[in-house]
Amino acid sequence: MSKVNKEPLLHITKRKELPMKQTWMIRIGAIIAALIVCAIVTMLLTGLDPFSVFGTMIYGALGTERKAIILFKELAMLLSVALALTPAFKMKFWNLGGEGQILMGAWATALCMIYMGDKIPGFLLIIICLVAAIICGAIWAMIPAFFKAKWNTNETLFTLMMNYVAIQLVAYFIILWEVPKGSGKVGIINQTTQAGWLPYIGTNSYILVIIFVAIITAGMYIYLKYSKHGYEISVVGESQRTASYVGIKVDKVIIRTLLLSGAICGFTGWMMVSGVDHTITTTLAGGRGFLGIMVSWLAQFNVIAMVFASLLIVFLGQGAGEISTNFGLNESFADIITGIILFFIIGCEFFINYKVHVRKKSGKEEA
Amino acid sequence: MRDITKVFGTVKANNKVNLDIYRGEILSLLGENGSGKTTLMNMLSGIYYPDGGEVYINGELAAIHSPKEAFGYGIGMIHQHFKLVDVFTATENIILGLKEEGKLDLKKAAEKIRQICDTYGFDIDPDQKIYNMSVSQKQTVEIVKVLYRGADILILDEPTAVLTPQETEKLFAVLRNMKAAGKTVVIITHKLHEVMAISDRVAVLRKGEFVGEMITAETNEQEMTNMMVGRVVSLNIDRPEPVDPKPRIKIENLTVKSQDGILKLDDVSFTANSGEILGIAGISGCGQKELLEAIAGLQPVENGTIKYIDNDGEADELIGKDPLQIAAMGVALSFVPEDRLGMGLVGNMDLTDNMMLRSFRKGKSVFTDRKTPKALAERVVDELEVSTSSLSTPVRKLSGGNVQKVLVGREIASAPTVLLSAYAVRGLDINSSYTIYDLLNQQKKKGVAVVYVGEDLDVLMELSDRILVLCGGKVSGIVDGRTADKNQIGLMMTKLGGGADNE
Numbered sequence: 071m072s073k074v075n076k077e078p079l080l081h082i083t084k085r086k087e088l089p090m091k092q093t094w095m096i097r098i099g100a101i102i103a104a105l106i107v108c109a110i111v112t113m114l115l116t117g118l119d120p121f122s123v124f125g126t127m128i129y130g131a132l133g134t135e136r137k138a139i140i141l142f143k144e145l146a147m148l149l150s151v152a153l154a155l156t157p158a159f160k161m162k163f164w165n166l167g168g169e170g171q172i173l174m175g176a177w178a179t180a181l182c183m184i185y186m187g188d189k190i191p192g193f194l195l196i197i198i199c200l201v202a203a204i205i206c207g208a209i210w211a212m213i214p215a216f217f218k219a220k221w222n223t224n225e226t227l228f229t230l231m232m233n234y235v236a237i238q239l240v241a242y243f244i245i246l247w248e249v250p251k252g253s254g255k256v257g258i259i260n261q262t263t264q265a266g267w268l269p270y271i272g273t274n275s276y277i278l279v280i281i282f283v284a285i286i287t288a289g290m291y292i293y294l295k296y297s298k299h300g301y302e303i304s305v306v307g308e309s310q311r312t313a314s315y316v317g318i319k320v321d322k323v324i325i326r327t328l329l330l331s332g333a334i335c336g337f338t339g340w341m342m343v344s345g346v347d348h349t350i351t352t353t354l355a356g357g358r359g360f361l362g363i364m365v366s367w368l369a370q371f372n373v374i375a376m377v378f379a380s381l382l383i384v385f386l387g388q389g390a391g392e393i394s395t396n397f398g399l400n401e402s403f404a405d406i407i408t409g410i411i412l413f414f415i416i417g418c419e420f421f422i423n424y425k426v427h428v429r430k431k432s433g434k435e436e437a
Numbered sequence: 438m439r440d441i442t443k444v445f446g447t448v449k450a451n452n453k454v455n456l457d458i459y460r461g462e463i464l465s466l467l468g469e470n471g472s473g474k475t476t477l478m479n480m481l482s483g484i485y486y487p488d489g490g491e492v493y494i495n496g497e498l499a500a501i502h503s504p505k506e507a508f509g510y511g512i513g514m515i516h517q518h519f520k521l522v523d524v525f526t527a528t529e530n531i532i533l534g535l536k537e538e539g540k541l542d543l544k545k546a547a548e549k550i551r552q553i554c555d556t557y558g559f560d561i562d563p564d565q566k567i568y569n570m571s572v573s574q575k576q577t578v579e580i581v582k583v584l585y586r587g588a589d590i591l592i593l594d595e596p597t598a599v600l601t602p603q604e605t606e607k608l609f610a611v612l613r614n615m616k617a618a619g620k621t622v623v624i625i626t627h628k629l630h631e632v633m634a635i636s637d638r639v640a641v642l643r644k645g646e647f648v649g650e651m652i653t654a655e656t657n658e659q660e661m662t663n664m665m666v667g668r669v670v671s672l673n674i675d676r677p678e679p680v681d682p683k684p685r686i687k688i689e690n691l692t693v694k695s696q697d698g699i700l701k702l703d704d705v706s707f708t709a710n711s712g713e714i715l716g717i718a719g720i721s722g723c724g725q726k727e728l729l730e731a732i733a734g735l736q737p738v739e740n741g742t743i744k745y746i747d748n749d750g751e752a753d754e755l756i757g758k759d760p761l762q763i764a765a766m767g768v769a770l771s772f773v774p775e776d777r778l779g780m781g782l783v784g785n786m787d788l789t790d791n792m793m794l795r796s797f798r799k800g801k802s803v804f805t806d807r808k809t810p811k812a813l814a815e816r817v818v819d820e821l822e823v824s825t826s827s828l829s830t831p832v833r834k835l836s837g838g839n840v841q842k843v844l845v846g847r848e849i850a851s852a853p854t855v856l857l858s859a860y861a862v863r864g865l866d867i868n869s870s871y872t873i874y875d876l877l878n879q880q881k882k883k884g885v886a887v888v889y890v891g892e893d894l895d896v897l898m899e900l901s902d903r904i905l906v907l908c909g910g911k912v913s914g915i916v917d918g919r920t921a922d923k924n925q926i927g928l929m930m931t932k933l934g935g936g937a938d939n940e
Contacts, residue, residue, distance in 0.1 A: 297803050301793065304783070309779040315781065317760035
C-alpha cells in the first residue's frame with residue numbers, strides 16, 4: 071500500500087455552462103490552432119509554403135464558379151443524408167444504414183429509368199422514379215426498425231448489415247444492366263433521350279438539387295422543433311419508459327421515424343441518379359451514409375448547425391483534393407490535413423464541457 | 438479533516454468543513470439531502486479528491502487518492518448501492534480485488550470470514566451466492582468485506598434505508614459490537630430517531646457547511662432538525678379525517694409476472710377509497726412498483742381484475758388498457774412514479790416541455806401548443822415554490838425536491854380522481870417532504886383516492902388512513918393507520934400475516 075503524499079497533478083472538473091460567446095471563442099481558437107499545426111506539418115513534411123497550400127485549398131473549394139457550384143452540390147448531398155439520419159439519432163436509434171438506404175433509392179430510380187424510359191412521358195417518369203426511390207429507401211430502414219420495435223434487436227448491426235445486402239443487390243443488377251456487355255458498368259442511363267433526368271438549369275441540375283435540400287432542411291427543422299411527431303421523437307429518445315408512461319406508443323414512433331429516415335435517404339439516392347450522376351454504381355453513395363453520421367453528431371442534432379458542419383467537411387474534402395493534385399502530393403496528405411482540422415474541432419468540445427486545473431505545490435490551483 | 442472543500446461545477450458540495458472523528462466512537466453525520474454528507478465521506482474513502490483542505494489521520498497529513506489507499510489507512514466505506522457480483526458467493530465477493538501472496542485459498546478466506554462473523558455477531562453463510570441473499574444479507578457482506586480488509590474506520594452511507602425495523606435493530610447491535618471492539622463507525626443518515634438510538638456524537642452539515650456537533654445524549658430530535666434545516670420546523674404530519682370514503686379502485690386476485698416470468702404480485706385484493714390515503718408498506722421490491730404500474734396500465738397482468746368505480750357507482754375494468762385508453766374512458770388517473778427523471782419526467786427537457794408530456798396530443802394541429810403548458814409551468818413554479826432559474830431550465834438541473842414538485846404539480850393539475858405515488862419523498866429534504874405531504878392531503882380532501890407507497894414506516898403511520906402491507910408480492914394484511922403498531926407492521930413486512938416470528 072503506497073502512502074505517497076503527492077497530490078494528483080492534473081485535475082479535471084465539469085464546467086458550468088459557458089456563455090455562447092466564450093464557447094465560440096474556444097471553437098475559433100481551435101480552428102486557428104489547427105491551421106497552425108497544419109502549417110507546421112506541411113512545412114516539415116513537404117517543405118512547401120503553408121500559405122500557398124492553404125490558398126490552394128480555398129481555391130480548390132471556391133476558386134471558380136464551377137468549383138463553387140460543385141461545392142454546394144456536395145454540401146447538399148451530404149446535408150441531405152445527415153438530415154435523414156437525424157430524426158433516428160434523436161430517438162437514439164443508431165441508423166448506420168444510410169449507405170444502403172441511399173443505394174436502394176438509387177437502385178429504384180435506375181430501375182424505373184431503364185425499364186420505363188421509353189414508355190412514359192418525361193415528367194411523369196421523374197415522379198414515378200421519385201416515389202419508387204422513397205418507398206425503397208423507407209422499406210430498407212423499416213426492416214431493422216420493425217425488428218427493433220418488436221423484438222428489441224440491435225439496430226446498429228442490423229442497419230449496418232443491410233448496407234451490404236443493398237450493395238450486393240445493386241452489384242447483381244449492374245451486371246444485368248451493363249452497357250456494353252462485359253464492361254461491368256451501367257454507363258449513362260438514357261443518354262440520348264434523357265428520360266427520367268431532372269431538368270437542367272444552365273448546364274446541369276445541381277441548382278435544383280440544392281433547392282430540394284434547402285426545402286428538406288427547413289422542413290426537418292420545423293418537424294423536429296414544432297411538430298407533435300418531433301416532440302414524441304425527443305421523448306422516446308430521452309426515455310422510452312417516460313414515453314410509455316404518458317401513453318406514447320414507442321413501437322409506432324420507432325417505425326414511423328425510420329420510415330421517414332429511410333425515405334429521405336431514398337430521396338437522396340434519387341437525386342444522385344436522376345439529378346447528378348445519371349448512372350448507378352455500388353459506390354454511388356460514396357460513404358455519405360457514414361459521413362452523414364459524423365455531420366449529425368458534430369452538429370449535435372441541430373439542423374441549422376448541420377448546414378455548417380456539412381460545409382466544413384465538404385470544404386475540407388474539396389480543398390484537400392486540390393492540394394494533392396496541384397502539388398503532386400500523395401492523396402494521403404490531404405487526409406492528414408483534414409484529420410488534423412477535425413481533431414481540433416472535435417477535441418475542443420472537451421474544453422467546452424470540462425475544465426482542467428493544474429495543481430501547484432502550495433495546493434492552490436490555476437484554471 | 439480540516440477546511441475540506443469540494444466543488445462540482447458551480448456547486449460547492451463541501452465548503453471548508455472541519456470534522457473530527459475519534460477512535461472507538463459511533464458518529465452520526467446528519468444533514469438534509471444535498472448537504473454534502475456523502476461527498477465528504479467519499480473524500481475520506483478515496484473516491485473523490487478534495488479541491489482544498491487537508492485530511493489528518495492519527496495526527497499525520499494523509500492524501501487519499503483511491504479506495505485502495507483508504508484501506509491502507511484503515512478506512513472502509515459501505516455505499517448505499519451495493520457493489521457485489523451476483524453470481525459469486527459471499528467469500529468470492531469479499532476477496533475480490535485483493536492481491537494476496539500465494540495461491541487463492543477460498544477455504545482459508547471463508548474461515549477468516551466466519552471468524553469475523555463470530556466476533557461481531559453477523560449472520561451470513563460465506564458459501565451462499567449473492568443472488569440468493571436478501572438486501573440485509575447483501576449489506577452484511579459489504580460490511581464484512583470492509584472488515585476483512587482490516588478497516589478500523591467504517592463509514593456507512595444510509596445503511597438503514599433498505600432495512601425493516603427488525604433488520605435495523607440487528608445492524609445496530611452489530612455496530613455496537615464493533616464499537617466495543619475499538620472500531621470507529623461513521624453513519625450517514627437523515628433519520629433522527631436512528632441518530633438517537635445508535636450514535637455517541639452527531640455532526641450536522643447544512644448546504645455543504647459544517648454547522649455543529651453535539652453529544653447525542655445531550656440533544657433531542659427537535660434541536661437536531663432545527664440545526665439541519667436552519668430554522669424551527671414542526672415535525673408533525675397532518676392527517677385530516679377521510680371525506681366521504683367510497684370504493685374507487687377495487688382490485689381482486691391480481692397476479693403479475695415480470696418479463697422473466699418471476700411472480701411479482703400474487704393474488705392481491707384490496708380496495709382504495711376516495712377521500713383517503715392508502716399507504717402501502719413493504720420491503721423494497723415486494724411488488725409495489727408492479728402494483729402501481731398495473732393500475733396505471735403499464736404492466737401486463739396475468740390474472741385478476743382492477744375495477745375503477747366512478748361517482749355513480751359504475752365499474753369499469755382497467756386491465757388490458759394502455760394509459761391512453763384509460764384516459765379516454767374518462768378515468769382521471771395520475772401517477773407519480775418512483776423513477777422521477779427516468780419515467781415521470783424527461784431530464785433533458787425544460788419545465789414547459791415536461792408539462793406537455795401529458796397534454797401534448799390535445800387539439801388536431803400537427804404542431805405542438807406550447808402556450809398552455811408554459812402557463813401551467815408558471816403556475817406550478819409559483820404555487821409550489823419551485824426554485825428554478827427559468828422555465829427553460831432542463832429539469833435534471835433542479836434539485837430532487839424541485840423535480841418532485843414539478844412532477845407532482847403536473848400530475849395533480851389534471852384534477853385526478855386517483856393519485857398513485859411511489860416513494861414520493863425519497864431523497865427529499867424535510868421542507869420539500871412536508872410540501873409533498875400537504876399536497877397529498879389536499880388531494881385527499883378533494884375526494885381523490887390517494888395511494889402512497891412509502892418506505893419510512895413512521896411517515897406511513899402518520900400520513901395514511903389505512904396501510905396495506907406487502908410481503909413478497911402477497912398482501913400480508915391491511916391495518917388502520919391510526920392504531921397501527923410499528924413492530925407489527927415490521928413483522929408483517931417480513932412474514933405473511935406477521936405471525937409468530939421468533940428470530
